[in-house]
Each structure stands twice: as structure tokens, then as C-alpha cells.
Amino acid sequence: MDWLNLPPLATLRAFAAFAEKRNVVDAGVALNVSHAAISQQLRALEKHIGVALLDRSCKALTLTGEGEHLARALQLGFGAIAAAVSDLARSGQDRPVHVSLTSSFAASWLMPRLPGFRAAHPEVNLILDPTYEVVELRPGGVDVAIRYGAGGWPGVECEMLLQTPMVIVAAPKLLGGRKDWSPAELAQLPWLEEIGTTEASKWLSERGVGPKRGAGRTQLPGNLLLDGLRSGQGVTVTVRHFIEADIREGRIIELFVEPDTRGYHIVTPKSPLRPTVKTFTNWLKREVRTAK
Amino acid sequence: MDWLNLPPLATLRAFAAFAEKRNVVDAGVALNVSHAAISQQLRALEKHIGVALLDRSCKALTLTGEGEHLARALQLGFGAIAAAVSDLARSGQDRPVHVSLTSSFAASWLMPRLPGFRAAHPEVNLILDPTYEVVELRPGGVDVAIRYGAGGWPGVECEMLLQTPMVIVAAPKLLGGRKDWSPAELAQLPWLEEIGTTEASKWLSERGVGPKRGAGRTQLPGNLLLDGLRSGQGVTVTVRHFIEADIREGRIIELFVEPDTRGYHIVTPKSPLRPTVKTFTNWLKREVRTAK
DNA sequence: ATCCATATGTAATTCCAGCTTACATAAGAG
DNA sequence: CTCTTATGTAAGCTGGAATTACATATGGAT
Numbered sequence: 001m002d003w004l005n006l007p008p009l010a011t012l013r014a015f016a017a018f019a020e021k022r023n024v025v026d027a028g029v030a031l032n033v034s035h036a037a038i039s040q041q042l043r044a045l046e047k048h049i050g051v052a053l054l055d056r057s058c059k060a061l062t063l064t065g066e067g068e069h070l071a072r073a074l075q076l077g078f079g080a081i082a083a084a085v086s087d088l089a090r091s092g093q094d095r096p097v098h099v100s101l102t103s104s105f106a107a108s109w110l111m112p113r114l115p116g117f118r119a120a121h122p123e124v125n126l127i128l129d130p131t132y133e134v135v136e137l138r139p140g141g142v143d144v145a146i147r148y149g150a151g152g153w154p155g156v157e158c159e160m161l162l163q164t165p166m167v168i169v170a171a172p173k174l175l176g177g178r179k180d181w182s183p184a185e186l187a188q189l190p191w192l193e194e195i196g197t198t199e200a201s202k203w204l205s206e207r208g209v210g211p212k213r214g215a216g217r218t219q220l221p222g223n224l225l226l227d228g229l230r231s232g233q234g235v236t237v238t239v240r241h242f243i244e245a246d247i248r249e250g251r252i253i254e255l256f257v258e259p260d261t262r263g264y265h266i267v268t269p270k271s272p273l274r275p276t277v278k279t280f281t282n283w284l285k286r287e288v289r290t291a292k
Numbered sequence: 293m294d295w296l297n298l299p300p301l302a303t304l305r306a307f308a309a310f311a312e313k314r315n316v317v318d319a320g321v322a323l324n325v326s327h328a329a330i331s332q333q334l335r336a337l338e339k340h341i342g343v344a345l346l347d348r349s350c351k352a353l354t355l356t357g358e359g360e361h362l363a364r365a366l367q368l369g370f371g372a373i374a375a376a377v378s379d380l381a382r383s384g385q386d387r388p389v390h391v392s393l394t395s396s397f398a399a400s401w402l403m404p405r406l407p408g409f410r411a412a413h414p415e416v417n418l419i420l421d422p423t424y425e426v427v428e429l430r431p432g433g434v435d436v437a438i439r440y441g442a443g444g445w446p447g448v449e450c451e452m453l454l455q456t457p458m459v460i461v462a463a464p465k466l467l468g469g470r471k472d473w474s475p476a477e478l479a480q481l482p483w484l485e486e487i488g489t490t491e492a493s494k495w496l497s498e499r500g501v502g503p504k505r506g507a508g509r510t511q512l513p514g515n516l517l518l519d520g521l522r523s524g525q526g527v528t529v530t531v532r533h534f535i536e537a538d539i540r541e542g543r544i545i546e547l548f549v550e551p552d553t554r555g556y557h558i559v560t561p562k563s564p565l566r567p568t569v570k571t572f573t574n575w576l577k578r579e580v581r582t583a584k
Numbered sequence: 585a586t587c588c589a590t591a592t593g594t595a596a597t598t599c600c601a602g603c604t605t606a607c608a609t610a611a612g613a614g
Numbered sequence: 615c616t617c618t619t620a621t622g623t624a625a626g627c628t629g630g631a632a633t634t635a636c637a638t639a640t641g642g643a644t
Contacts, residue, residue, distance in 0.1 A: 001367075003309060003323050006374055009301040010602065017295060024621060031295050037603050039622055044602095050567050051380050059611040059620060066380050073376030075293075077369040082298055084365030088343050088358050269349075275342050302631065316592060329632050331593055351591060351640040 007048040014041030015053065016078055019063060019071035096125035097280045101146040103130040104194055104222025105264060108242035109162070117283055124276045130221070131196075143277045145267040146284075148239065150260075156267050159281075162288055163263030164241035166199060168256040171232035175253055183207040186255065190215040192234035194222045199237040203258075239264075299340040306333030307345065308370055311355060311363035388417035389572045393438040395422040396486055396514025397556060400534035401454070409575055416568045422513070423488075435569045437559040438576075440531065442552075448559050451573075454580055455555035456533035458491060460548040463524035467545055475499040478547065482507040484526035486514045491529040495550075531556075 006012075017027040018038060028035040042061075046053050053067035063071060101110065106128055117124075129142065151158040174189065175181065187209040193200040200217070218234060226243070229236050230251060246252035266281050273281070298304075309319040310330060320327045334353075338345050345359035355363060393402070398420055409416075421434065443450040466481065467473065479501040485492040492509070510526060518535070521528050522543065538544040558573050565573070 001308075001312065001322075001370065001374055003305070006370075006377060008601080009305060012373060012377075013295065013301060016293075020293065025619095030293075033602085034604060035621070036605080036623080040602080043622085049377060049381055050565075051383075052561075052566070053380075056562075056621085061621070066383070070376050070380055073372050077371075077373035077376075078298075079293065079369075080365050080372070081304060081369035082293055084362050084369075085298060085304075085341060088345075088362055089341055091343075091358070269344075274344070300630080317590095325631085326633060327592070328594080328634080332631080335593085348592085353592070 007045050011041045011045035011048065012074060013078070014038050015045050015067075016071065016074040018042060018061070019067070019074065022060075022062075024061065095274070095276075096127045097274075097277050098127045098129060098141065098143045099146065099280070100129045100131045100142045100144070102148070102194065102197070102222055104225060104238065104242065105146055105148075106130060107223035108226065108239075109264075113287055116287070117280075120283065121279055124279055126280070143268070143274070144281060146264055147267050148262060148264050150262050151265045153267065157270060158265045158267050159285075161264045161266050161284055162241060163261065164239050165260060165262070166203075166237055166258040167240040167243075167247075167254050168203065168235065168237050169229065169243065169247070169252045169254050170235040171230060172250070172253055174232040174235070179253060179255070181255060183209055183256075186235055188215060190234040191217040192225050192228050192236040193217055193219045194225050194236075194238075195219045200235075203237050299337050303333045303337035303340065304366060305370070306330050307337050307359075308363065308366040310334060310353070311359070311366065314352075314354075316353065387566070387568075388419045389566075389569050390419045390421060390433065390435045391438065391572070392421045392423045392434045392436070394440070394486065394489070394514055396517060396530065396534065397438055397440075398422060399515035400518065400531075401556075405579055408579070409572075412575065413571055416571055418572070435560070435566070436573060438556055439559050440554060440556050442554050443557045445559065449562055450557045450559050451577075453556045453558050453576055454533060455553065456531050457552060457554070458495075458529050458550040459532040459535075459539075459546050460495065460527065460529050461521065461535065461539070461544045461546055462527040463522060464542070464545055466524040466527070471545060471547070473547060475501055475548075478527055480507060482526040483509040484517055484520050484528040485509055485511045486517050486528075486530075487511045492527075495529050 013031065014027065014033075014037070017030045018024060021027045021030060024035045024038045024042075027038045031038070042054060051066050052064055053070060055062045055064050055067075110128070117126075131142075146161065151160060168186070170186075170189070183204065184207075187204055191200055191204075196219075218228070220228065225236060225238070228234060229238070229243075230246065235255070240247070240254070240257065243252050247254050266284060268277070268281065305323065306319065306325075306329070309322045310316060313319045313322060316327045316330045316334075319330045323330070334346060343358050344356055345362060347354045347356050347359075402420070409418075438453065443452060460478070462478075462481070475496065476499075479496055483492055483496075488511075510520070512520065517528060517530070520526060521530070521535075522538065527547070532539070532546070532549065535544050539546050558576060560569070560573065
């Protein structure tokens with residue numbers, strides 16, 4: 001398209017507004033400018049095109065035939081543009097916020113709090129996508145990921161939501177009353193691992209304990225993992241925050257704690273967030289601050 | 293239409309250009325701005341709408357689904373506008389130049405020169421409208437008038453084309469060899485007057501000669517007036533320029549000359565002229581300078 | 585793995601298109 | 615004839631748009 005020969009868009013806008021209102025003062029109000037600005041832009045447009053669009057022979061300005069022709073085209077053109085912009089702004093509101101998160105986080109932290117979000121923001125729909133693998137944040141796809149780790153990942157924005165260490169834990173009945181197990185000893189017990197994660201394997205491996213020598217490992221979704229843990233079905237690695245009450249009350253025994261600064265992060269793309277995504281992430285931050 | 297919530301038109305234009313070219317440098321070339329200007333406008337547009345229109349996850353910018361949606365609407369919208377503007381500019385070229393002029397001017401001055409205009413500007417059509425009364429210059433109607441007088445008429449632009457005095461003349465045979473006639477004596481002879489004008493009546497009246505006391509007055513079109521003058525059918529008032537050769541060669545006798553500064557003027561409206569109207573008026577001015 | 589070309593992004597600064605302000609002009613109603 | 619209303623004009627101001635200069639990152643070539 002030949003952009004360079006198009007008149008300045010401001011002149012076309014002024015003319016379109018005048019054509020709608022048929023009065024330079026009203027056209028100015030519509031565009032939030034003075035009537036003088038409209039008058040000048042109308043003159044500039046006629047000069048640019050080299051055609052008289054307006055008839056000034058009476059007190060009130062009227063459109064010539066050519067002016068009516070252009071006015072119709074501008075109404076169609078700007079109308080199509082305005083409709084598309086409005087659709088986009090609205091559809092941005094309507095599309096659910098797509099959240100990728102581990103199911104243990106979902107089950108332990110988010111689900112108990114979700115009624116509060118529903119009550120505060122009934123207009124925001126969510127998709128809670130229990131994914132474990134690295135997901136790519138793309139417009140139209142995943143909007144935000146909640147991930148455990150050190151943060152600072154490249155190509156995305158990371159904001160610490162909940163700092164909490166990893167702990168190695170088991171039910172008392174699985175441990176038979178003992179609390180001072182070595183990693184090698186622990187490796188002889190059955191282990192539970194959240195599907196899609198490698199925390200348990202990694203922990204053992206880092207302590208020189210090879211794979212496949214023990215009472216077996218079971219991988220299962222995060223919400224079932226905690227049930228299995230509480231019922232004594234195996235040793236596991238999990239986020240201390242989720243089981244602090246169990247530990248405090250002796251239902252779960254904390255065997256080891258990982259001394260680091262990792263935590264759950266809100267991970268978003270670098271591009272601007274849709275307003276509803278912001279609503280959700282702001283709620284997350286407030287929730288983590290007000291809840292104990 | 294809700295103009296105030298529309299994003300700045302410059303941002304929409306930048307986005308439309310990028311959507312066409314798929315490259316910020318090429319989009320800048322298309323709009324004659326730097327790639328940085330495009331980049332900034334794209335950011336501004338996304339921020340305004342609150343929707344990601346562009347995918348920046350790879351080296352090359354690409355459009356998201358929403359971006360494609362908006363791009364189509366902008367192509368339709370700006371395309372319709374550009375087509376209408378182009379049509380107007382072109383149709384302004386195509387419509388004939390409507391010229392209002394007296395038939396004596398047409399016959400004596402313009403028609404002999406018209407082949408030169410035709411040759412130089414075959415693409416410009418003319419309407420030579422033999423009108424005498426004051427015409428209103430309106431878009432779509434009369435584009436330019438050629439009128440004899442002092443100029444300086446209100447509400448229009450006036451430019452002197454040909455300064456020439458009015459003269460009172462007659463054929464030798466009508467005068468019977470005498471050259472020193474008084475106005476009262478001349479009033480007894482037959483008079484010719486160009487239809488729609490009052491020059492002859494006015495001249496006589498200004499010299500105290502009342503109407504209706506003579507050998508009669510005939511009103512006729514300008515081209516026939518000069519034929520009648522040459523054939524001795526009456527005394528008349530006319531523009532000296534048209535009959536200078538006749539006077540020089542004794543075929544017409546100049547009885548009186550009006551000592552004033554009047555002449556033929558190019559009269560145009562104050563609003564901008566279509567290019568073809570300018571072509572015609574510029575030709576008129578050149579023609580009057582080069583011809584003797 | 586390194587280097588280089590290419591594409592895009594950013595921020596400080598400049599500049600001029602678009603606007604405001606203040607007044608002028610003219611048409612039309614009463 | 616006076617007054618209201620509608621539009622026009624010009625001088626001056628300003629902030630949106632653009633430039634400039636450099637930065638960053640991706641991907642291709644070696």
C-alpha cells in the first residue's frame with residue numbers, strides 16, 4: 001500500500017468526525033480538540049488531495065459529492081478498524097488465564113485458596129494446566145507458569161512467589177521409630193516421586209546412591225503423592241511449605257532439609273500481559289502476603 | 293464512533309505497515325521512518341490494547357493470532373480509505389474544467405488559441421459556458437469565470453488576465469466618412485449590444501443620452517456582434533483588444549476610448565483548486581504573456 | 585565453539601505536526 | 615440593526631513521533 005501519498009491520518013480523522021457530526025465544534029468535542037484544529041485539518045486535507053470536499057458557500061459547512069464519497073469510505077475504513085480493536089480488547093478479557101503449574105502446588109497451595117479468587121474475580125476464567133515439563137509462554141497459549149527453582153531464567157520474567165526449601169520426609173510408621181537414617185539406608189526403602197519431576201532421583205544420585213537398588217519407586221501425581229506420603233507408602237522429596245503442619249504435629253518426619261534459597265516463581269513472558277493475567281498474578285502475590 | 297478509545301492512528305499505521313512487510317526495517321522504509329520508530333509504535337499499540345499482537349520468542353518478529361486478526365482489519369480499513377482518496381484525486385483529474393465566460397471573449401480571444409491548449413493538454417477537458425450573469429463558483433459547478441471589470445470582487449480570488457480598455461467603434465460606411473461625432477449624434481444611429489451586457493446603454497446614459505431615442509438597438513451574442521460591427525449594422529462598445537487589427541487597418545473607426553484600468557480577470561473560488569483547473573488557469577496566464 | 589551478520593530493542597534527545605488561544609469574519613435569526 | 619452562532623486564521627506552544635546512537639540477541643557460517 002502506498003502510505004506516502006496518503007494524507008496525514010489526523011486530517012482524515014478530523015474529516016471523518018466532521019462528516020459524522022456535520023459541525024466543526026461537535027467534531028472537535030468528539031476528538032477532544034478545539035474547533036479550530038478541525039477547521040485547519042479540513043483545509044489541510046483538501047489541499048493535500050486537491051479536491052474540494054466541503055462547500056463553504058453558506059454559513060454551515062456542507063459536504064460536496066466528493067466529500068460524501070470520501071466520508072462513506074472513511075466510515076467503513078475507520079469503522080472496521082475500531083471494531084477489530086474493540087473485539088481484541090474484549091476477547092483479551094474473555095479468554096481464560098492459562099496457568100501451567102505442578103499438581104502438588106495446585107493441590108496443596110492453590111486449590112484451597114481458589115474459592116477466594118472466584119469470589120473476588122468471577123469474571124476471570126482459569127485453566128489450571130498440570131504440566132511439569134518446561135513450557136513455552138506464548139500469546140494464545142500458556143500465559144503464566146508457576147515453577148519451583150532458583151528463578152532468573154532467561155527470556156522470561158521471574159518473580160519469587162513463595163520461598164520454601166525442599167525436604168526429605170517419610171511417615172513415622174515407615175521409619176519404625178528411627179530418625180537418623182543415612183541416604184544409603186533410605187535408598188533401601190520404597191520411594192515416591194511426583195510424576196514429571198526428578199527431585200527424588202536427583203537427591204539420591206547426588207549422594208552417591210545409584211538407581212534401581214531398593215524397595216522400588218513409584219511416580220504419581222502431586223495430589224496423590226501427599227496422600228501416599230501420609231499413609232506411609234514411601235519416602236519422598238517435597239516442598240516443606242506444603243507439609244509444615246504435618247511436620248509440626250508429628251504426622252510426618254523431616255529427615256533432611258536442602259539449605260538453599262529456591263522457591264516457587266511466577267513466570268511470565270516479557271511481552272505485555274493481558275489485563276486478566278495481571279489480575280491473577282496480582283492476586284497470587286497478595287494471597288501469599290496475607291496468608292500465613 | 294468512539295474516537296477517544298481508538299489507539300493513536302500512528303501506532304495502527306506502523307502495525308499495518310509491519311504486518312505487510314513482516315520486518316521492522318522494511319516497514320520503516322514504507323512509512324519513511326526509522327526501524328526504531330516502528331519498534332516503539334508496535335510496543336505502544338500492544339500496551340494500549342492490552343493484548344500481545346506480536347511474538348518475540350524468535351529472532352524474527354511474527355504476529356500472534358490476535359495480531360493477524362487486527363492486521364486483516366487494518367488492511368481492509370486503510371485499504372478502503374486509500375482507494376477512496378486515490379479515486380478522488382483521479383476523478384478530480386477527469387472532470388472537465390467548467391469555464392464561464394462571455395461569448396465575445398470566447399470567440400475573439402480564446403477560440404483562436406484553443407488548439408494550442410488542446411495540443412499541450414489533451415488530458416484536460418473543458419466546458420466553455422457562455423454565461424453573462426454573475427455565476428456562483430461552487431465545487432462540482434463552475435470552476436473558473438473570466439470576467440471583464442475592475443476586479444477585487446469579494447468572496448473570490450481575482451487575477452488580471454488581460455488589461456484592455458473599452459472603445460466605442462463603428463464601421464466607416466455607417467459613419468459616412470465623418471469621425472467627430474458627439475454622443476448625442478451617435479445616439480441617433482443604430483446600436484449593437486452584446487446580449488447580457490449593459491456596456492452600450494451604460495455608456496450612453498453616462499453621457500446624458502436617454503434610452504429609446506435613436507435608430508434602435510439590437511442585442512446579440514458576442515461572436516455575431518463583431519460580424520455585425522464589421523458589416524456596418526451599428527455602433528457598439530467593445531474591448532479594444534479584440535479589434536486592434538481592424539482599427540489599425542481602417543476597417544473599424546475608434547470614436548471614443550474609456551480611460552480606465554479595467555480588464556479581463558480570472559475569477560476562482562477561495563477554496564483549493566483542482567489540479568486541472570490550475571493547469572488551465574496557468575495556461576491562460578502563459579498564453580497572455582507570450583502572445584502579442 | 586566462535587565470529588559475524590542481521591533483526592530488533594531501548595533511551596536520550598530533537599523537532600515539527602497538531603493543537604491551543606485569542607480574535608476575526610460572516611451568515612442568519614429575531 | 616443587533617446579536618447569536620458557525621467557521622476561519624494566525625501566532626505561539628507542546629508533546630507525540632521521530633532520530634540517533636548504541637545495545638542485545640538470534641542464527642548462520644566457518
